[in-house]
Amino acid sequence: MASHDCCSQPGLRPYHEAKADMLAHLAAVIEPDVVSLEQALNHILAEPVLSPLDVPSFANSAMDGYALRAADIPADTGLKLVGTSLAGHPYNGKVAAGECVRIMTGAAMPLGADTVVMQENCRSEHNVVYIKESVNPGQHVRHPAEDLAQGELVFEAGIRINARVLSVLSSLGMEQVSVYRPLKVALLSTGDELKAPGELLSPGDIYDSNRIGVQAMLTRLGVEVLDLGIIADDPAQIRRAFLKAAERVDAIITSGGVSVGDADYTKQILDEVGEIGFWKLAIKPGKPFAFGRIGRCAFFGLPGNPVSAAVTFHLLVRPALAKLAGERYQPPLTLQAKALSPFKKAPGRMDFQRGLAQVLDDGTLGVRPTGAQGSAVYSALAQANCLLHLEQDRGNVEAGELVTLELIDGHYL
Numbered sequence: 001m002a003s004h005d006c007c008s009q010p011g012l013r014p015y016h017e018a019k020a021d022m023l024a025h026l027a028a029v030i031e032p033d034v035v036s037l038e039q040a041l042n043h044i045l046a047e048p049v050l051s052p053l054d055v056p057s058f059a060n061s062a063m064d065g066y067a068l069r070a071a072d073i074p075a076d077t078g079l080k081l082v083g084t085s086l087a088g089h090p091y092n093g094k095v096a097a098g099e100c101v102r103i104m105t106g107a108a109m110p111l112g113a114d115t116v117v118m119q120e121n122c123r124s125e126h127n128v129v130y131i132k133e134s135v136n137p138g139q140h141v142r143h144p145a146e147d148l149a150q151g152e153l154v155f156e157a158g159i160r161i162n163a164r165v166l167s168v169l170s171s172l173g174m175e176q177v178s179v180y181r182p183l184k185v186a187l188l189s190t191g192d193e194l195k196a197p198g199e200l201l202s203p204g205d206i207y208d209s210n211r212i213g214v215q216a217m218l219t220r221l222g223v224e225v226l227d228l229g230i231i232a233d234d235p236a237q238i239r240r241a242f243l244k245a246a247e248r249v250d251a252i253i254t255s256g257g258v259s260v261g262d263a264d265y266t267k268q269i270l271d272e273v274g275e276i277g278f279w280k281l282a283i284k285p286g287k288p289f290a291f292g293r294i295g296r297c298a299f300f301g302l303p304g305n306p307v308s309a310a311v312t313f314h315l316l317v318r319p320a321l322a323k324l325a326g327e328r329y330q331p332p333l334t335l336q337a338k339a340l341s342p343f344k345k346a347p348g349r350m351d352f353q354r355g356l357a358q359v360l361d362d363g364t365l366g367v368r369p370t371g372a373q374g375s376a377v378y379s380a381l382a383q384a385n386c387l388l389h390l391e392q393d394r395g396n397v398e399a400g401e402l403v404t405l406e407l408i409d410g411h412y413l
């Protein structure tokens with residue numbers, strides 16, 4: 001894993017190259033398990049799902065109205081009402097010429113009928129139904145297997161089970177599903193200045209905000225978190241924490257201590273007890289991000305600056321965890337938007353600035369910065385609904401220029 005010179009900042013590795021390299025060095029740590037649907041949310045599917053039945057399994061009505069034979073239309077003298085088909089209570093007779101059956105949405109189509117007319121387009125008098133509008137043969141009928149046929153592939157292995165997937169699995173009558181066990185990840189913050197919220201701050205102290213934020217993202221990803229708390233800037237304590245964690249988890253995530261300061265020990269200890277894959281990327285925020293391993297355990301060293309920690313988690317750790325978890329990961333969609341005000345940018349690092357995207361009067365997308373773009377200004381990230389992707393070699397963005405962005409609103413970040 002050689003480092004590369006780039007632009008004004010020698011030794012920094014371009015983002016896309018480093019990410020691809022990292023993913024190539026990670027292998028899935030998957031072990032299959034079987035869980036009930038109630039427990040399956042957020043797990044990764046271990047096997048493809050084939051439909052055990054036709055969906056729907058019987059022809060049924062898409063509307064409340066009347067089931068009839070298209071051949072009887074136009075029925076100028078009306079159709080004789082011979083029965084009712086409710087959802088769960090089919091009409092057991094057959095619809096003969098000149099007849100119709102009252103039918104509700106989801107109810108089985110009676111034998112003989114092939115078409116449904118909405119009740120709003122009918123008039124019923126003394127058990128005779130008059131059709132008020134033209135009818136397309138076969139309308140408002142849901143046919144067997146029109147959604148899924150028995151044996152058809154419904155989901156590929158590797159997808160994340162969300163609410164929609166759960167509903168489909170349940171509609172197939174599945175009580176259990178084969179999944180990969182959740183990843184186990186140890187999380188710790190390093191820094192003598194860090195206090196947990198609720199503690200008293202001494203001069204120079206700050207509250208640890210990275211751990212709770214990263215923990216929240218991990219939880220949203222269905223990861224089992226081993227929270228190792230705050231570790232002092234002390235090589236012996238950091239070494240102990242790394243070695244203990246590496247025996248118990250699939251990955252370690254740290255925050256802080258990856259830069260070049262006198263008390264930045266993370267990278268040094270990683271080098272000592274494990275192996276550094278790469279360190280220092282041509283990205284902003286997040287330049288000193290470190291990737292490596294300790295034994296079989298993957299290691300992600302997030303920079304201490306809060307925006308850098310959150311953004312590098314999203315850009316690098318999120319896809320890496322997907323690889324470890326056996327998840328088919330879809331990178332976020334990017335969109336083009338017009339810069340509504342200038343964005344300052346120096347060539348040399350790919351810059352993921354924090355922005356607020358909005359739909360303009362002409363229907364196109366515009367974006368403005370949410371505030372100061374420093375790596376310590378978390379409020380600008382909290383208020384953002386997008387991250388700009390400003391390419392490494394470009395300079396300032398002028399108002400009116402098109403830029404690339406990814407939406408983060410409603411996402412786990």
Ligand SMILES: Nc1nc2c(c(=O)[nH]1)N[C@H]1C(S)=C(S)[C@@H](COP(=O)(O)OP(=O)(O)OC[C@H]3O[C@@H](n4cnc5c(N)ncnc54)[C@H](O)[C@@H]3O)O[C@H]1N2
Nearest residue numbers: 189191208209210211256257258259264287303304305308
């Ligand atoms: N001479 C240089 N100095 C710095 C460089 C550099 O290349 N040369 N890089 C800068 C960049 S870029 C970043 S990003 C930071 C990253 O530094 P570290 O990862 O070593 O982080 P710390 O020094 O421990 O802390 C940085 C900053 O973040 C605060 N912090 C740390 N942990 C937390 C936490 N859990 N919650 C909230 N805030 C946290 C810490 O107090 C510092 O203010 O290095 C630059 N320096």
Ligand code: MOO
Nearest residue numbers: 285286287308375
């Ligand atoms: O990479 Mo640092 O995040 O520029 O402040």
